[in-house]
Amino acid sequence: MGKTADLLPGTLDMLILKAVSLKPLHGYGVLQRIRQISGDALEIPQGSLYPALYRLEHQDLIAAEWGQSDNNRRAKYYTLTAAGRRRLREETAGWNRTASAIAAALNATPEEV
DSSP states (O other), rough: OOOOOOOOOOOOHHHHHHHHHHSOOEEEHHHHHHHTTTOOOOOOOHHHHHHHHHHHHTTTTTEEEEEEOOTOOEEEEEEEHHOOOOOOOOHHHHHHHHHHHHHHHOOGGGGGG
């Protein structure tokens, strides 16, 4: 794609929940996974990620456990909780409804109005 897309307000939490729903990840792994699953279109600054992880953990949407990273460093690994799975389903459904509505509006033709 070449250029990264701007992240809409409120979508970072949903993207983090999606990333950790795929497999337990440490913080930097979350950044890499979001970039990977977005086809390199989304790049999250670390300064935005860590406060969001902290917030999601304190809302009991993700759980953290210390482990060993690939490069043998101590790292906090995040997993989705049951509440996090519910929130991800709700957020995904809401996002899909909004995206469909916007797509319908943008695809409207003069004959339809």
